[in-house]
Amino acid sequence: MNAVQLPVLSPPLKGFLRWAYTLSITSAHEETIPWYYSNFIQLSCKKTFLEDGRQFYIDFFRGKPNELNFNNPFLLTCSVNYTILEHLALDTWPQFFADQIRSGYYCVVFLDEAKLPPAAAYQQEPFPHHLFLYGFDWDKRVFDASMFDHTGVYRNLQIPFTEFQDAVHSMRNLLKEGFTADHHTYFYKYEPHSPYPFDRIVALDQLHDYLNGETHLNRINYNPDEEQAFGIDVYDYLQMYYDAVESNDPRLGERNDVRHLHVLWEHKKMMSERIGYLVDEGMIPYDEQLVNGYQDITTRAMKLRDQYIRHEIRKDNEIFTKVRLRLEQFRKEEPVLLQRLISFLED
Incomplete structure (x- = not known):
């Protein structure tokens, strides 16, 4: 087989690659849908971004380790580091990864995106990152890959073997120089799971955690990170972040203003879709207040994200008033809707 493509779908969550990569695999299989809607309820964010100057983030939270681990x-997951791959000659890397794909493994390769022309970091400072490979064409000497391109859009594209090798070679040098830690290369094979019906207990636990601003996930192995806020408390730190952006606070580290609002929108969209799924499956009754309430929050969250994108193109400082208003509204309205959802799930 000179060309192989493993099945992928456009992932439902694209805010961070850990979700985009893994969900692009599982979303292609209908049997994963109940598991998907049982999860992705909790949010977390960084609390100490002004004190330590490190980048603020907001993301879905499914405990530790993260989704790549x-x-x-x-x-079915395997991971290797560059120490293990060190004796693999650079010109044999395309064959090695093509063989894994041919065996049914999706590959998530840790490399330097600054050497990949589609990347935003191309020809700039080194940018250690993971690249998702799901196919190859040996005759054209390209990999089928997914990544965030130079516009920040997640898409499928082709990466020539030569560019792939350049990015790997650069990553090898960065590791030798101590520029970054080795974040490993991963191999994933889709394996049908034993039946996974929608799990009310899992969903309810996450809903209660969200409302209480806490987490109980994986506490048998990990204490909650004191630098993280959870659930409803995320709104306070999100507002703190945009206050710092508005005032040009010098303590603010690397910024990614739109991504935070994009993730917030993805969360509301996911909650609204989950409610629709539960109604369609007959697990909760149709409730106009719940259904319309979350659809309305989702619409306003998407509009806010789009307004911020326009603000970044043509400055409009009124955006910060809009951000403050929307976050206050969501913080007030969401608990009422979630309590309603909890009551239906517990009924």
Whole structure:
């Protein structure tokens, strides 16, 4: 087989590659849908971004380790570091990864994106990152890959073997120089799981955690990170972040203003879709207040993200008033809707 493409779908969550990569695999299989809607309820964010000057983030939270590290029940996962791959000659890397794909393994390769022309970091400072490979064409000497391109859009594209090798070679040098730690290369094979019906207990636990601003996930192995806020408390730190942006606070580290609002929108969209799924499956009754309430929050969250994108193109400082208003509204309205959802799930 000179060309192989493993099945992928456009992932439902694209805010961070850990979700985009793994969900692009599992979303291609209908049996994973109940698991998907049982999860992705909790949010977390960084609390101490002004004190330590490190980048603020907001993201879905499914405990530790993160989704690249053996955290998806439908993916058989292997990981290797550059120490193990060190004796693999650079000109044999395309063959090695093509062989893994031919064997049914999706590959998530740790490399330097600054050497990949589609990347935002191309020909700039080194940018250690993971690249998702799901196919190859040996005759054209290209990999089928997914990544965030120079516009910040997640898409499928082709990476020539030569560019792939340049990015790997650069990553080898960066590791030797101590520029970054080795974040490993991963191999995923889709394996049908034993039946996974929608799990009310899992969903309810996450809903209660969200409302209480806490987490109980994986506490048998990990204490909650004191630098993280959870659930409803995320709104306070999100507002703190945009206050710092508005005032040009010098303590603010690397910024990614739109991504935070994009993740917030993805969360509301996911909650609204989950409610629709539960109604369609007959697990909760149709409730106009709940359904319309979350659809309305989702619409306003998407509009806010889009307004911020326009603000970054043509400055409009009124955006910060809009951000403050929307975050206050969501913080007030969401608990009422979630309590309603909890009551239906507990009924």
